[in-house]
Amino acid sequence: MKTAPRAPLMSRESAAALDAEDRLAPFRNRFLIPDPHLVYLDGNSLGRLPRATVERLEHVTRHEWGERLIRSWDEGWLELPEEVGDLIGQSMLGAAPGQVIVADSTTVCLYKLASAGLDARPDRNEVVTDVDNFPTDRYVLEGLAAQRGLTLRWIEGEVGPGALAQVVGPRTALVALSHVSYRTAAIADMEATTRLAHDAGALVLWDLCHSVGALPVELDAAGVDLAAGCTYKYLNGGPGAPAFLYVRAEHQKALRQPIWGWLGREDMFGMAFGYQRAGGVRSMLSGTPNVLGLVGVQEGARLVAEAGIDAIRAKGILLTELAVDLFDAVLAQRGMELASPREAARRGAHVTVRHPDAARLCRELAAQGVITDFRPPDLIRLGLSPLTTRFVDVWDGIERLRELL
Ligand SMILES: *Cc1c(COP(=O)(O)O)cnc(C)c1O
Numbered sequence: 377m378k379t380a381p382r383a384p385l386m387s388r389e390s391a392a393a394l395d396a397e398d399r400l401a402p403f404r405n406r407f408l409i410p411d412p413h414l415v416y417l418d419g420n421s422l423g424r425l426p427r428a429t430v431e432r433l434e435h436v437t438r439h440e441w442g443e444r445l446i447r448s449w450d451e452g453w454l455e456l457p458e459e460v461g462d463l464i465g466q467s468m469l470g471a472a473p474g475q476v477i478v479a480d481s482t483t484v485c486l487y488k489l490a491s492a493g494l495d496a497r498p499d500r501n502e503v504v505t506d507v508d509n510f511p512t513d514r515y516v517l518e519g520l521a522a523q524r525g526l527t528l529r530w531i532e533g534e535v536g537p538g539a540l541a542q543v544v545g546p547r548t549a550l551v552a553l554s555h556v557s558y559r560t561a562a563i564a565d566m567e568a569t570t571r572l573a574h575d576a577g578a579l580v581l582w583d584l585c586h587s588v589g590a591l592p593v594e595l596d597a598a599g600v601d602l603a604a605g606c607t608y609k610y611l612n613g614g615p616g617a618p619a620f621l622y623v624r625a626e627h628q629k630a631l632r633q634p635i636w637g638w639l640g641r642e643d644m645f646g647m648a649f650g651y652q653r654a655g656g657v658r659s660m661l662s663g664t665p666n667v668l669g670l671v672g673v674q675e676g677a678r679l680v681a682e683a684g685i686d687a688i689r690a691k692g693i694l695l696t697e698l699a700v701d702l703f704d705a706v707l708a709q710r711g712m713e714l715a716s717p718r719e720a721a722r723r724g725a726h727v728t729v730r731h732p733d734a735a736r737l738c739r740e741l742a743a744q745g746v747i748t749d750f751r752p753p754d755l756i757r758l759g760l761s762p763l764t765t766r767f768v769d770v771w772d773g774i775e776r777l778r779e780l781l
Contacts, residue, residue, distance in 0.1 A: 394767040400691050403683055403763045415746040415773045419761025420586060420726050423612030429675040436671050456670040457661060464620050467681035470594035475622050477657045478673055482585060482619040483512045485604035488633040489621055490520055490552055493579040493602055496631055497549035504543050504551040506531035510558050513583055517552055535564040537572045548578040556586035556724035559751055561716045563724055567598040585609060589680045590725040591689045595622055607673040610761055611680060614672035623657050637662035688762045692725035695760035698767055699727040702774040710781040715755055726759045740780050746773045
């Protein structure tokens with residue numbers, strides 16, 4: 377029996393009909409959207425502002441900071457890094473409590489984790505990553521390799537167990553990869569890749585920046601050692617909001633991060649001589665937490681938890697399917713190429729198209745109120761953050777792109 381092809385969606389009305397059926401549609405009203413005509417296809421770079429965050433920041437600044445002053449540290453602020461970490465871990469990362477903490481930036485978290493992982497494999501001198509990994513990930517690893525005299529081994533092509541098998545070996549200390557490619561949205565097979573690295577005796581560090589809040593991740597079940605990610609993309613935590621990191625419970629006793637600060641010390645207020653690591657994931661902290669950033673992360677993560685990561689993933693698939701269908705219908709014959717996987721199960725929540733004039737197209741789209749991302753040399757990324765993107769936004773964005781072409 378032949379399966380019927382998906383009905384082509386050739387009108388804006390049919391996109392509007394998908395919005396009418398969308399169970400997550402009401403979540404868009406939980407965000408501040410002052411310009412309803414803006415087609416924002418960039419929630420994967422900077423997520424929108426939750427209304428709850430506006431109120432929370434008002435409360436935290438006026439009451440907790442303004443009135444309660446330093447007393448607020450004991451009235452909840454000090455627990456925020458672990459509390460928000462557990463919320464993220466349990467509701468979207470498949471991580472049991474006590475393994476995720478919110479701190480620093482993704483860049484700094486990657487440095488701390490990679491450094492701790494390398495220290496745990498002192499007899500090995502190679503690090504694996506991929507040539508298309510996000511720049512900061514590559515640079516952090518380059519820096520560590522330069523400091524320690526390690527060799528970087530580069531995966532070329534799609535990240536997964538097949539590609540890893542070419543470069544991993546008995547000298548590999550650490551494998552550091554992105555779960556969802558920031559360029560193409562390709563999803564790496566986390567479980568099989570992690571298993572292969574473990575078979576070679578290496579530790580694995582996953583970057584979850586384009587996964588967290590967009591699709592369910594199963595860190596505990598996949599046997600992942602270390603992970604980190606941003607909170608200002610699909611988590612809508614706010615510009616520069618602190619990142620999160622994950623350290624698998626069984627590694628917490630052995631792994632030591634490199635920035636020993638008082639917040640990561642046992643009995644920090646004892647102010648004693650000599651550094652003694654705090655127990656658990658708290659030892660990953662270094663200095664005073666960014667409270668204003670943390671409460672934004674908490675509000676953003678609460679929205680994702682309330683909507684449910686499985687429902688978010690299901691809508692993300694429908695949004696990217698629509699984008700791919702429209703790409704086939706109107707962009708493919710105009711000199712564009714699809715850079716993202718065709719198969720929905722292998723694709724995160726953005727769709728990337730390739731065109732020699734991508735930079736100019738991106739600027740012209742922005743001038744017409746369609747915000748996308750240009751990624752050099754020739755990629756345009758359409759980020760379809762499921763809590764705030766409507767099906768008609770996908771339609772409108774691609775329609776303007778068609779007109780420009
Ligand atoms: C956005 C992003 C980062 C950003 O790191 P910062 O320290 O927040 O600047 C890192 N890695 C990946 C894969 C990203 O997509």
